[in-house]
Amino acid sequence: MCGVFGAVIPGGEPTEAAATATLGLFALQHRGQESAGIAVSDGEQLMLYKDLGMIGSVLDERRLPSLRGPLAIAHCRYSTTGSTVWENAQPTYRQGPRRAIAIGHNGNLVNTRELLGLLHGGRARLPASTDTELLTALLADEPAADTVEALRQVLPRVRGAYSLVVLDQRTVIGVRDPHGFRPLVLGKLPRTSRPPGGPNDGGLWSDDDAGWVLSSETASLDMVGAEYVRDVEPGEIVVLEPGRSPRSVRFAEATPALCVFELIYFARPDSYMEGRNLYEARRRMGEQLAIEHPIDADMVIPVPDTGAPAAAGYAEASGLPYREGMYRNRYAGRTFIQPSQGMRHRGVTIKLNPMREVVAGKRLVVVDDSIVRGTTTKRIVDLLRRAGAREVHVRISAPPIYHPCFYGIDTSVETELIAATHTVDETRDFIGADSLGYLSIRGVLAALDLPYERFCFACFDGNYPEPVPYDVEGRKFILEETALTGGRG
Ligand code: SF4
Numbered sequence: 001m002c003g004v005f006g007a008v009i010p011g012g013e014p015t016e017a018a019a020t021a022t023l024g025l026f027a028l029q030h031r032g033q034e035s036a037g038i039a040v041s042d043g044e045q046l047m048l049y050k051d052l053g054m055i056g057s058v059l060d061e062r063r064l065p066s067l068r069g070p071l072a073i074a075h076c077r078y079s080t081t082g083s084t085v086w087e088n089a090q091p092t093y094r095q096g097p098r099r100a101i102a103i104g105h106n107g108n109l110v111n112t113r114e115l116l117g118l119l120h121g122g123r124a125r126l127p128a129s130t131d132t133e134l135l136t137a138l139l140a141d142e143p144a145a146d147t148v149e150a151l152r153q154v155l156p157r158v159r160g161a162y163s164l165v166v167l168d169q170r171t172v173i174g175v176r177d178p179h180g181f182r183p184l185v186l187g188k189l190p191r192t193s194r195p196p197g198g199p200n201d202g203g204l205w206s207d208d209d210a211g212w213v214l215s216s217e218t219a220s221l222d223m224v225g226a227e228y229v230r231d232v233e234p235g236e237i238v239v240l241e242p243g244r245s246p247r248s249v250r251f252a253e254a255t256p257a258l259c260v261f262e263l264i265y266f267a268r269p270d271s272y273m274e275g276r277n278l279y280e281a282r283r284r285m286g287e288q289l290a291i292e293h294p295i296d297a298d299m300v301i302p303v304p305d306t307g308a309p310a311a312a313g314y315a316e317a318s319g320l321p322y323r324e325g326m327y328r329n330r331y332a333g334r335t336f337i338q339p340s341q342g343m344r345h346r347g348v349t350i351k352l353n354p355m356r357e358v359v360a361g362k363r364l365v366v367v368d369d370s371i372v373r374g375t376t377t378k379r380i381v382d383l384l385r386r387a388g389a390r391e392v393h394v395r396i397s398a399p400p401i402y403h404p405c406f407y408g409i410d411t412s413v414e415t416e417l418i419a420a421t422h423t424v425d426e427t428r429d430f431i432g433a434d435s436l437g438y439l440s441i442r443g444v445l446a447a448l449d450l451p452y453e454r455f456c457f458a459c460f461d462g463n464y465p466e467p468v469p470y471d472v473e474g475r476k477f478i479l480e481e482t483a484l485t486g487g488r489g
Pocket of ligand 1: 258404406458460
């Protein structure tokens with residue numbers, strides 16, 4: 001999973017587009033913490049800066065003065081293809097015979113091997129091992145008159161999940177694959193965010209001098225003061241150019257299948273998707289969970305922070321009190337030291353600490369949003385028991401994950417998914433809970449009040465909207481393997 005942001009801001013300060021894209025990206029940090037980057041254009045030249053690390057450490061104030069121009073795209077990465085190395089950070093950049101192009105990509109392609117066969121010179125021409133690098137090379141090579149036409153030529157051959165922000169010298173382009181697996185929204189900057197004294201005082205700018213942004217989530221529109229305009233539609237290209245209204249170009253018929261996990265867990269609770277506020281959607285999932293899996297207990301506690309909305313809903317529907325039973329250390333990032341087995345045995349915990357006063361002697365309903373391998377939930381149950389909890393009843397506001405994701409979420413291979421190899425009772429025994437209940441697919445849909453057909457539920461029910469590759473095990477590092485064999489073409 002990744003976060004993407006794009007901005008076109010004509011007539012502002014020279015670095016306003018870069019600053020806006022950086023701030024917008026900052027609101028998407030939860031979507032990827034491995035690397036961050038930005039590419040800008042002043043109308044003639046593209047400039048790119050990227051590095052491994054969190055957004056705040058990569059894109060700080062010192063970088064801004066050199067990132068000039070009214071066009072910018074930005075990206076933060078959580079790897080689903082290729083290793084965490086500098087070369088694989090995004091945006092990608094490529095100077096082709098017809099155009100220079102930079103891309104930020106959220107999602108995962110499923111026909112990378114096939115696409116590699118289309119690239120003249122094969123794998124040896126790619127400096128990085130991501131599917132995005134390959135897509136960038138194909139687009140830069142494409143002998144079309146402009147980038148939009150190149151996208152129209154190349155994208156029909158590309159399968160899988162891709163929400164893209166694309167930058168060339170004169171445009172920022174938003175693209176969503178025909179299923180729309182990953183979100184992408186269009187926003188408009190109100191006049192108040194521009195320097196005073198410009199034309200069109202009062203209200204929004206006219207479309208001719210408006211600022212426009214693209215983002216993975218609506219929450220980051222709020223952060224930069226942009227108004228939500230609409231979603232980029234599945235199968236649509238939206239072209240942003242200074243001094244013009246956004247232009248829509250369709251490259252494929254829409255067959256919508258938005259990742260339902262975005263609504264259950266990944267996206268921010270203050271974002272909106274499919275017209276639903278995600279906090280409220282998750283709270284309602286908790287209500288459904290209480291209806292499907294009631295239990296006699298003393299209180300409901302969330303696994304912080306992501307389980308909080310569903311726990312609130314469970315508490316309301318069940319009539320049980322809601323308490324914060326665990327403290328989460330928000331400063332324990334991914335790169336922080338991991339405890340050894342011996343440290344774990346001694347009860348060393350980095351992120352979560354139960355509050356003994358709250359949980360001791362109590363029968364707890366513990367609400368979380370997912371169980372993947374089961375090891376984290378096992379750890380949480382163990383911590384709560386050590387803190388004196390009398391009973392621990394685990395409730396999950398999503399169905400069991402039986403199948404891997406090929407569309408940009410690293411839910412690991414099938415054999416590592418506990419639900420794929422254990423019954424619910426066996427999983428309950430493994431995590432050491434007194435009872436375990438998952439929300440059903442029907443319950444998720446009831447909470448969303450939307451039809452099944454709008455979403456991808458593949459990791460829950462195996463109905464993959466886009467056929468997936470057979471070489472499951474090696475899919476993440478497919479271009480690294482291919483480097484060893486020299487690739488095709
Ligand atoms: Fe989302 Fe699961 Fe579909 Fe992947 S398989 S896109 S995680 S619903």
